[in-house]
Amino acid sequence: MISTTRRVGLVVLAAQGLLVGAWALVGPRSFYDDFPGLGLHWTAVTGPYNEHFVTDVGAAYLALSAAAVLALAWGDLRTCRLAGSVWAVFSTPHLYFHVRHLDGLSTADRVGELGSLAGTLVVAVLLALPAREG
Template sequence: MNSESLRRWLRGGLYTLAALQTFVSLWQYFLPRSFYDNFPTVQLDPPYNEHLVTDVGGLGLALAATLWIAAWLIDTKVALAALTGYLIYAATHFAYHVTNFDNFSLGEALGVGTGLGIEVVLALLLLYTARLLYRAERVTV
């Protein structure tokens, strides 16, 4: 795969992560009760706390903004920074949920674990792609 193909793949992946993060974060921030009541499996967690949900939504929006900027600029250093931050968030979120399935049915546990696992894998693949591009740019300079 050449550098231009990698760059297109990276940009598409960054836009995908940014869109998903934006959707969930806007919902969390502006409609926290709706998010708590309607997002699958959230109601299985400890009691509702509006402050916590809106804070998480605000942080998610900040993370989404870095992903949007990385996709728009397609600068490998910015992409590496945005994806590193996203991977830390996604991996810790995944780790929490896969160790806290006490009230979940098997289907709910599989759904949450799979969905969050896909985010981690996609972030790792994009981070790898950004690293390949970064190395290629350094060689051609």
């Protein structure tokens, strides 16, 4: 059985992956132009639109969500750690890319983008850690 804290982390990652993945697959142009929403445009500054790239990103996020959802459904620590690990493996180079490509973003957008990506990585790493003894 996994802790409530780990369950919350898995729900956060699953929801994030479902939102990003579904948006990128169903509306790749909208995702490119408007992500993350609320009048912000973080993806459009990374280079020219490429439908193949955007839909592949959407598929990757949905696959990551599947890992988090299965870890929630199965409720065991091993699967939780696996889900956290796959999210961390994806999130590390993703964050690194965006750290190196901040041109075109305002200071607030830079903080928002890097903060959200770093937050995802932190949650993933925490889920991947072994359970504390005692």
